[in-house]
Each structure stands twice: as C-alpha cells, then as structure tokens.
Amino acid sequence: MQLQLPEPGADAQAASHSLKQLIAGEIAAAGGWISFERYMELALYAPQVGYYSGGSAKLGKDGDFTTAPEISPLFGATLAHLATELISESESLANVFLEFGAGTGKLAVDILAELKARGRLPEKYFIVEISSQLRARQQETLGEFVALVEWLDALPETFSGVVVGNEVLDAMPVRLAVKSAQGWLERGVALDAAGSFRFEDRAAADLPVAQIPDADELPDGYLTELAPVAIGFMRTLARMVASGAGAAAILPDYGFPASEYYLHDRSAGTLMCHYRHHAHDDPFYWPGLQDITAHVDFTAMAIAAVEEGAEVMAYTSQGAFLLNAGIGELLLRTSPEASLQYLPQANAMQKLISPAEMGELFKVLVIGKNVEWPQRMLRHDRTHRL
Template sequence: MTPPPDFSLPTPSPSDQDKSWALIAYLRSLSSSATLSFADYMQAVLYHPQWGYYGSGQVQFGAGGDFVTAPERSPLFTAGLVFEWQQAQAAGLGGDVLELGAGSGQLALDFLQASHQRGCIPNRYCILEISPALRRRQQERLRAALPDALFARLIWVDSIEALRLNAQTDQPCFSGGLLIANEVLDAMPVTRFRWRPGQVSSAEEQRVSCDGARFTWVSAPPSVELVQALADFADKWPKDTLAEAPVAAEINTALPAWLAELQQVLSQATGTTWLYFFDYGGASAEVYRPDRTDGTLRCHYRHLAHDDPFVYPGLQDITTWVDFERTARLAAAAGFFVDGERSQAAWLLGTDVPEQFTRLMQAAPDRAASARIAQGFKELVMPTEMGERFRVLRLRVEPA
C-alpha cells in the first residue's frame, strides 16, 4: 500500500490504512489462483460496500476532499439543468427527475430549491445510488436542508432494475422526464489493454496480479468482450493515427449492456425522457491518441492526481476519459435517440445561465460575494477550466 519514493501523497490515517489492508486481503483472495481483470479490480476498490472508495463512503467531495465536481463549484451548473427541466415540461415530457450517482447531494439540493423558486418542482426526484454509505449521507444532508414537502419528493433506489417499481406505492419510481448523470461514466469499471491504435489483432489485455505486498500489471490474451469492443470501432479509425509501438488504453466493455438495460427500463415510462451525461472526454481519436502512451487513467487522492491505481486501494478515486463518440454510437444501437454532444461551456451558455449570472452579480451584497460568483462561473465555462474539457451528451427515450 505504500507509494513508491517518487510519490508525494499524504500518508493515510491509521484507520484508513487498516481499511485499505482489509481490501488488499480481499483482493488477494480473489487473485490467489489467477489474475484479476482490471475491471474487477476497479469494481472492488471503488464499490465494495465495506472497503470500496464509493461503496463504503470513503470518498469526500468538495474543497476539503479528493476532487470538486461542477455542482460544488457553482449553483449555476444546476441552474442550467433546471432551465432544461423547464423546457422539458413545456415539451410535455414526464414529470420526474432521475439522478444517477448523487455524490454529496449538492445537485439534488440545488435542483429542488431552484425548481421550487421557479415554480416547476418535479413530481419525484429519484436518486439511483449504489453505495449504501452515500445514500445515508445524502438522506441526512437533504433531510436537514430541505422543507418536509420537498424532501418528501425524494426517492432512492440502488439499481436500474429497481426503477421499475416503488415497493411502497406499487407504482414505477420514474415516469419519465429528465435524467442527470454527472461524472458517472468516468467512474465505471474499465478493461485495461495495450495495442497499436486501430489494430485489434495487436491487443493484449492488462490484468492485475498480486506480487507480494503490491499489485502489478500482467499481459494476457484479450478477452472475447475486449476483442468485440475494439472491433466495434476499429474500422472507423483515422489511418493517420495508427502507431507503430503499442500503447496502453482503457475501454468500458460493459457499456453496451448497461445502456441497453437503461433504455429498456426508461422506454417503459409513461413519458419521454431527456438524458444529460456530463464528463471529461472526447471523440475516439482524441481519447486513443497514439501519444497517450499510458492511456487516460487517473487517480485522485486529496486533490493530488497521479496514474497508479494500485496505491492506497479503496482510499483513492480512479477514473478514465469517456469516449463520447463510442458512447453515442452504442446508445443509438441500444435504442436511444442521440440529440447531440457539445462542450459544457457551449451547453451552459445556451441556457439562461448567463442571465442568471448577471442577476446574481447585481444582487451580490459585497465584493467578496461577487468574486465567489464570478470565480464559480469562470470555472464552469472557461476553456482552461471545465468549459472545454467537460462534454455534454444528450440522449432521448420515447415511451415504448
């Protein structure tokens, strides 16, 4: 668990170290007779309910945690979503909101408060949260921050399948409307591999082995799922991006099945649903550029970023860039209508957020408040901040 000498990461507390060692022992038991796929390793270190980074609630959001998401940077991010919600209601969509992975609960809090102020409160605000610990944190925070009438509109589920029926009411949990997925795709487990970009026959899977007290990469023949995933877009590869030497990369081989399940459930809703996926990433040729010799995998621990997923298992975040081109293609194959993809800045500036920003600045009580509002807006839209690095993919599902 100890990082190599060139790392400058803070030392975890004794209790956190104990937790990480328990997870390491669990992973060793899984790999005692064979190697682990990196997707299985990532699933365990992020989502194990007792020791995983998200599953156990180890993650800390905001300035004092490991990273800051858009809703924590400025309420103007959620204001853009409330604008989209108003457009959805005007278009006659379903009356519910569904958030995948609500994190700290900040987005849900801002959305319910802002929609209340604008007179467009959703019938239900459903949160799909697979982490029991995060569900408890979200419930405690939102119960304390919201009036009873608004809190009563919240529903929590732990799986896509659970959206079909609310056990308490015998009614579907989600009847259509707006689905929000902020930084969800980047945290889904991925398969790690090496290849010459665009050449499926050159691919080798990178699996995980436990070498004494440390995990290491081990090369293996590619799985059937990996070959199929790479073949899905290899023929679309720009010829000028082919590389002579193999490079490391990552791909979500489970994404087609996940999208298919989501579409199947949403299509059974009584109303149309607009889906918004926010994340960092780009087109296939950008994500798999040959000069990205070590892929896009990044780890975050107390606001420090590095690229070793085997440091502090269960105590750090692990993410990869999202291939939005592939995601849109797979979504279309699963039955979604693809309405387009653009930068976060272009999306926000196309809503009423600029007008709301102006009103907030005019109403700011002092220069310090004005500076905070301006800084938050800048972080959301500036190219050097989140404006261009983050993309927005909009999908649509019509009732079956």
C-alpha cells in the same frame, strides 16, 4: 517512483489493507491474475471497504476531488432552468426527475431549490444510489426536500421525465488493452513475490478492440481503456429512455469522441487516480482510499444508446452547454454592483465554462426520446464528431 502524497490515518490504512487482502485472495482464487476491470470494481465498490462504499468524504475540500455542483449552485440551477423548459415544451415529459451517482446530494438540492423558486417542484425526484453511506449523506443534505425524494437501487425499466448523471460514466470499471507485436493483449493485475499488486498482460479473445478506430495502425506498446460496463449501462439507460412516453438524459463527463480518444499520441491511456486533490496514475496506491477514473469514449456511449432505440439530442462542450442553457442570465440575477456576492459567483461560473478550466475538458452528451430539444441548445453542437 514513490508518490509524495498525504499519509492516510490509521483507520483508513487498516481499511485499505483489508481491501488489499480481499483483492489478493480473489487473484489467488482466479489462478494468479484478474482483469483490471475486476480490480477497479473491487477498489471502488467492494462492500464496506471500496472507495464509494466506504465511509470517507469523497467530494469537496475535505475529499479527493471537486465536481461541478460543488463549485457552484449555478450548475444545478442551470440544469433546472433547462429542464423546466423541456417539460413545458414537450407534452410527453412528466415533471419527474431521476439522478444517478448523486454524490453528496448537492446537485439534487441545487436543482430542487431552483425549481422551488420557480414554483415548479417535481412530482418526484428519484435517486439511484448503490452506496448506503452516500445515500445517508444525501438524505442529510437534502433537508427540506427529502420528502420529494425516493431512492432506488437500480434504473427502472421505463421512465418519463428528465434524467441527470453528472460524472457517472468515468467511475465505471474499465478493461485495459495494450498493443503488442502479437496483437492486442489485456493488461490485468497479478501479485509479485512480495505480495504487492503488479500489472501483467495476457491474451484475451473477448477484448472489444473493434471499437478502436484504426486499431491495427496503432504502435506496439499503445495502452488504452475499453469500457464494456459503461456501454452496458448506456444500453440499459437508453432502453429506459426509449420505452417511456418521453425522456431526456443529460450526461456531463470528461472524455472525447473515439477519433480523439484513441489518438496515436495518447499512448498511455487516460486512467487517472485522485487522492486528497492530488492527481496521479498509480491505481495500486492505497486501494479503497482513492478514486480511479478513465475518460469517456463518447462515441461508444452514443452508439450504444442509438442501438437501443434512444436518440442523440446533443453532444457539446460543457462550456457551450451551460452558456446555451442560460447560466449567464442566472448569474445576472445577482447585481454586478453587489461585488461581494457577485464576484465569487462569477469566478465559480468561469471555472465551469472556461476552456482553460472545465468548459472544454468536460463534454455533455444528451440522449432522449420524444423531446422538443431547444434550437439554441444546438449552437456549437458536436454530434457530427461522434
């Protein structure tokens, strides 16, 4: 079916064609087939032409999707409010922040603005960013705070302080697994007679289907995602967290525990593409010009973290997390009687916490070590579901 989406401009089309040629060349060199994980990696991160390494706007009204920091500064202010408490109550936590996948830099600005208002600016705010285009945009966005920020190319081996990664895990490449009468196959990418991308299933002895609960009971034709890249990242993150004096990593993202991720009814997987605020399921549509994501298997992430020595501090819905962390009190710093200022903030907060909006679809996983986690933050905790 032909997608009815806005047509990209000539320059964008040319960049996408360049990426298509790059991927097609890799498919040919690999004997006619590459894993979807490799396709997704190239589509998102190929130098100069991948979605995250190209120069186009990704977030906000001019981009392809909107994240929580773009909706309201209350999101970052609430994280800063919680972080200040964690640092005050946990002697092992340094007043240092580390953010990865910082996007436009909006979340960093909101966190730092709140910390400045509290007289609690950190010693350093690290940003891990592999995209030079996004790094340049972050430097521009950060303005007065840029001197506090240091950019890194990768996670450090050890760290003490507060770590934030908003919507990072969902953007990591995934493998596609499909159940057949012969067992589990890997769905990869090949070329058709016209040179267009198409899916093709092949046997793969290393497909990690053991993480799927009741994998043998799922019906033939069942399609899902496996995330070894994200699991590997979580292992690295957990080692960093566990090896320092004390750290807490806060990871908001959309997803489910394994028992809900691999439901019989979720037979088409969770892969989704975002282009100009339109969501669809065709990862071959203008490669490099659209985001490609998959929901997060939070059980797999938690297991990886624990196996590397970190602790699961909390797992809950974004709505419960933000309310427990004090977003309502922060909203009330603006008087409800000042309706022109209050109502837009209240409406934005509702998008963040409402079960009908982001409040339930998005979850927050927190891993850490040597941290005094506030008791109130365990209200409505769902760690037992992981």
